[in-house]
Amino acid sequence: MSRDAAGKSACATVELVVRTIAETAIANETYFCQLDSVVGDGDFGYSLARGFEKVLENFDGFDRSSPGAFLKKVGLMIASRVGGTSGPIWGTAFLRAGSAAGAKTALSGADVVAMLRAAVAGIQARGGASLGDKTLLDALVPAIDRLEADLASGGAEALANAAQVAERAAAETSGMLAKRGRAAYTGERSIGSPDPGAVAIGVIAIRVSAAWRNYSSAKE
Amino acid sequence: MSRDAAGKSACATVELVVRTIAETAIANETYFCQLDSVVGDGDFGYSLARGFEKVLENFDGFDRSSPGAFLKKVGLMIASRVGGTSGPIWGTAFLRAGSAAGAKTALSGADVVAMLRAAVAGIQARGGASLGDKTLLDALVPAIDRLEADLASGGAEALANAAQVAERAAAETSGMLAKRGRAAYTGERSIGSPDPGAVAIGVIAIRVSAAWRNYSSAKE
Amino acid sequence: MRKFVNDPKQFAPEMLKGIALANPAELRYVPEYNLIMRADAPSDRKVSIVQGSGSGHEPAHVMLVGKGMLDAACPGDVFSAPPVDYVYETTKLMKSEKGVLHLVNNYTGDRLAFEMAREMAEADGIRVETLIIDDDVAVKDSNYTVGRRGVAGNFFVMKAVGAAAESGADLEALVALGKRVNSVTRTMGIALSSCTPPAKGSPLFQMAEGEMEVGIGIHGEPGRRRVKQGTANEVVSLLLEAVVTDLPFGSGDRVALMINGLGGTPIGELYLLYGIAHQRLAAQGIQVARSYVGEYCTSLEMAGASLTLVKLDDELMNLLLAPAVIPYRVF
Amino acid sequence: MRKFVNDPKQFAPEMLKGIALANPAELRYVPEYNLIMRADAPSDRKVSIVQGSGSGHEPAHVMLVGKGMLDAACPGDVFSAPPVDYVYETTKLMKSEKGVLHLVNNYTGDRLAFEMAREMAEADGIRVETLIIDDDVAVKDSNYTVGRRGVAGNFFVMKAVGAAAESGADLEALVALGKRVNSVTRTMGIALSSCTPPAKGSPLFQMAEGEMEVGIGIHGEPGRRRVKQGTANEVVSLLLEAVVTDLPFGSGDRVALMINGLGGTPIGELYLLYGIAHQRLAAQGIQVARSYVGEYCTSLEMAGASLTLVKLDDELMNLLLAPAVIPYRVF
Ligand SMILES: Nc1ncnc2c1ncn2[C@@H]1O[C@H](COP(=O)(O)OP(=O)(O)O)[C@@H](O)[C@H]1O
Ligand SMILES: Nc1ncnc2c1ncn2[C@@H]1O[C@H](COP(=O)(O)OP(=O)(O)O)[C@@H](O)[C@H]1O
Numbered sequence A, B: 001m002s003r004d005a006a007g008k009s010a011c012a013t014v015e016l017v018v019r020t021i022a023e024t025a026i027a028n029e030t031y032f033c034q035l036d037s038v039v040g041d042g043d044f045g046y047s048l049a050r051g052f053e054k055v056l057e058n059f060d061g062f063d064r065s066s067p068g069a070f071l072k073k074v075g076l077m078i079a080s081r082v083g084g085t086s087g088p089i090w091g092t093a094f095l096r097a098g099s100a101a102g103a104k105t106a107l108s109g110a111d112v113v114a115m116l117r118a119a120v121a122g123i124q125a126r127g128g129a130s131l132g133d134k135t136l137l138d139a140l141v142p143a144i145d146r147l148e149a150d151l152a153s154g155g156a157e158a159l160a161n162a163a164q165v166a167e168r169a170a171a172e173t174s175g176m177l178a179k180r181g182r183a184a185y186t187g188e189r190s191i192g193s194p195d196p197g198a199v200a201i202g203v204i205a206i207r208v209s210a211a212w213r214n215y216s217s218a219k220e
Numbered sequence C, D: 001m002r003k004f005v006n007d008p009k010q011f012a013p014e015m016l017k018g019i020a021l022a023n024p025a026e027l028r029y030v031p032e033y034n035l036i037m038r039a040d041a042p043s044d045r046k047v048s049i050v051q052g053s054g055s056g057h058e059p060a061h062v063m064l065v066g067k068g069m070l071d072a073a074c075p076g077d078v079f080s081a082p083p084v085d086y087v088y089e090t091t092k093l094m095k096s097e098k099g100v101l102h103l104v105n106n107y108t109g110d111r112l113a114f115e116m117a118r119e120m121a122e123a124d125g126i127r128v129e130t131l132i133i134d135d136d137v138a139v140k141d142s143n144y145t146v147g148r149r150g151v152a153g154n155f156f157v158m159k160a161v162g163a164a165a166e167s168g169a170d171l172e173a174l175v176a177l178g179k180r181v182n183s184v185t186r187t188m189g190i191a192l193s194s195c196t197p198p199a200k201g202s203p204l205f206q207m208a209e210g211e212m213e214v215g216i217g218i219h220g221e222p223g224r225r226r227v228k229q230g231t232a233n234e235v236v237s238l239l240l241e242a243v244v245t246d247l248p249f250g251s252g253d254r255v256a257l258m259i260n261g262l263g264g265t266p267i268g269e270l271y272l273l274y275g276i277a278h279q280r281l282a283a284q285g286i287q288v289a290r291s292y293v294g295e296y297c298t299s300l301e302m303a304g305a306s307l308t309l310v311k312l313d314d315e316l317m318n319l320l321l322a323p324a325v326i327p328y329r330v331f
């Protein structure tokens, strides 16, 4: 599964997650663009796909000394080389998650939750959005909450539950009035369609959870 | 019928003809534009309608000392105040017909044929087109030939026959390759649709012939 | 009809009024003859340059009136040559000791109007000469047809004779210059959509996405043929091939290259085409010494572009670079 | 897709290459960062002016690089803010003793990219200041939202700070000037069609003929509301009402009036709108002292227009009239 010659297990897991996110983003380019066309400018899927293409192109060269180091390289690549709002936002998320992991070579469930919380804080610091502003945060934050609450049930189970929450929360952004991003310019017209970033979080969470289940059952 | 207070009969007849032409041109604006859209620039009906609107607006003020003088005023108005190819071409036709009528106050069938021949010569002098170049001449000339040949049958009969010839000849321009006007730029693509100017001659001739029949039977 | 318009029949006059209001110090508008003229024209020390043609080709010609280019323009309705009266009255207003030069794009209606107006003006004792512009290689020329159209290349004739007139050239010299410019100028156009004259209210022809009209003019009349839409590279090949082989242009030539938008194509695409054409020409040893990318002669909101090449010499280059003060500007 | 394009993903780079080829003496193109820069920049005697933003708004901003306006522009893909790297590398290349001024239209993506790049450049010891442009009155401003967009009015900020920088103004003065210009500039736009990003290949939204989007931005995002298409008179009323009451502008004011085409609307229609707006303003005692009619900030081939008013004073007027040598030009 992992191309990591060093075979570090936490690193391999993180690689799997990043690769799954990347492949999901690329596979859904058109769908995500379509979502962004409703009250946005239609480039969300394009930006995300071009960004994760760059990540995959440079995948083998990224620092693998620790999961944190690896994530920081991924984040730097996205933050610096991808345009639109999504480049800096997603890049910052990966960067902050990596920083939160520090030099650890093994990651517990609690570590993962802490990393995701750091990502959220980074997104908020960058873009100034609050929960309820109709952004990807509105899918990401409830999913992390659920992940944390279910950690005791085991990683695969907790992830699956969190992914379902993300998907549902993404759909529920339909009812919200956008206060951030281009969708906000349309005012009341932003109500009635889901936020593209939130939907992407839902779709990606489902794919990551499935990949994780495969991977961990294969390991067992 | 005529608004000519002086009540000169030849002048009244010419007035009737001009008024019928004008009303027909205005009523067919959209149709003539449509025809000119196929391989032209779509303004033929517009130019003709605007031109004859001007003629009707100024109708009562035109010199009525003789049919020839009246026609020259009509022609001058069209030639000088209407744009496109049609302004100069149709204006010249009326001007030359008026000149050919000279100061005559009564017009025989032969006079009318001579006036029409003069109009044709004027159009050719202005635009340089020959018979077969796919212009209004290809409806006008055969119709005049027929009018001349049928003069003995009486005015109404001769006009009706000539109008039918004009209509048929107009339809037959479909098979021709345009050598004049904008249609010529499309080369072979000009084959397959009739020339707008020729169709207009056909439509107008039919209306004039009908108006004439009404008018002359009312006089009798 | 996706247009900003009030009464469609008043489209041209309302536009002209806007041009005049935007340039109150430089221009005058005479509504009776759809006339836009330099406020300081005519002058007996300068030949007056007059251009007519239909509306719908803006910035040509009404936005090119000003010091260094036209002294007056008297357009007809959209796509219709101006009435003779407009041209005649304009010519009289522009009367100069040094004469009046009529610039006429080679269309039947325009030629007739200018010919008749010239006869009338000459009868009034005004010296008039006529320059026919016919740069469009899409039309096969012959003695038995109306000949080539005048399209975007007319910009170069206007600019050159405008600059020369400003520095005092006389009528004969301007005619010779204009003929020379016209003789080294070639244009070919391509369209990706039709266009809608305001008074008609619907497109002149139907065109599905994925098609293109090759050899299009500037009046919404269809081109020579319709083909499958090509890539930008293919479009440039097609345009260049037609233009380069016609004069022909060859290795060692210095040229001006114009990519003219037909109205609905944004300038970003025009520069994309420009880049390809520039490189192709360089590969053939033809040096692009001056570029013109933007809208110069349009066909309302038609999506499409034309490519013009002008063979340059030093005199012509200087005339093209000379200043001009016209409504069509950036600042 | 009625577009001249090769690989849609290469749209921006191929366009930029065209711009550079058309202006070999004046500009340099650095493909790594989508960068168009003055060949003679940076200079330590002059603040460097850098603008970014997405592509698809041409002539903004890449065709406005040159003496008297921008020193460099580093656009992102169509409608996407540039990546941080582009801005960072551009800022480093434009490093000047007098500092670097970032002009940023107020969009989240652009702000983020320029903010991060500025942090990185400052860490390298480069002085950077940022000017946020937000002239669009269609967006209701509030502390809880992203605030107004920067649209066509950005031209005036670029022109003014560009001219002032050319005559040696320092960074603080330029920031103050730019803020002042932005504070007296208001824009409102309207669209009659959607537009198609090359990589998407289909229109961003559907719009039937006879409808218009009011309060449109420049990224193909829908506007505030959709209404029945009005006459040109009605359109001008709507745009003027929104703009005039916002600052507000009032009797006795001297203004610059811009009618900006969004890409697919021909310049004839823009002048028609201009004429109506000019007369309406005059009737309100607002004097139009300078006109701008054409394309300044577009949304690909969208049919539509925006109206911008700038309250003028003598200093600003002189800066607007100062010469500039940029790719977007007529000759
Ligand atoms: N200020 C913000 N903070 C966090 N996320 C945001 C913010 N603004 C927008 N987003 C997210 O970004 C998505 C749009 O991304 P993208 O299309 O790249 O942005 P744009 O085209 O507006 O620059 C939205 O669906 C939303 O989830
Ligand atoms: N040289 C010519 N001589 C005579 N008639 C002509 C000539 N050229 C065009 N026409 C006629 O004019 C008609 C088109 O008129 P119009 O639309 O006003 O011209 P345009 O738009 O090309 O200036 C044609 O259908 C044809 O009958």
Ligand SMILES: [Mg+2]
Residues within 6 Å of the ligand: A036, A040, A041, A042, A043, A044, A084, A182
């Ligand atoms: Mg977007």
Ligand SMILES: [Mg+2]
Residues within 6 Å of the ligand: B036, B040, B041, B042, B043, B044, B084, B182
């Ligand atoms: Mg016609």
Ligand SMILES: [Mg+2]
Residues within 6 Å of the ligand: B041, B043, B044, B084, B085, C079, C080, C081, C109
């Ligand atoms: Mg016409």
Ligand SMILES: [Mg+2]
Residues within 6 Å of the ligand: A041, A043, A044, A084, A085, D079, D080, D081, D109
């Ligand atoms: Mg975007």
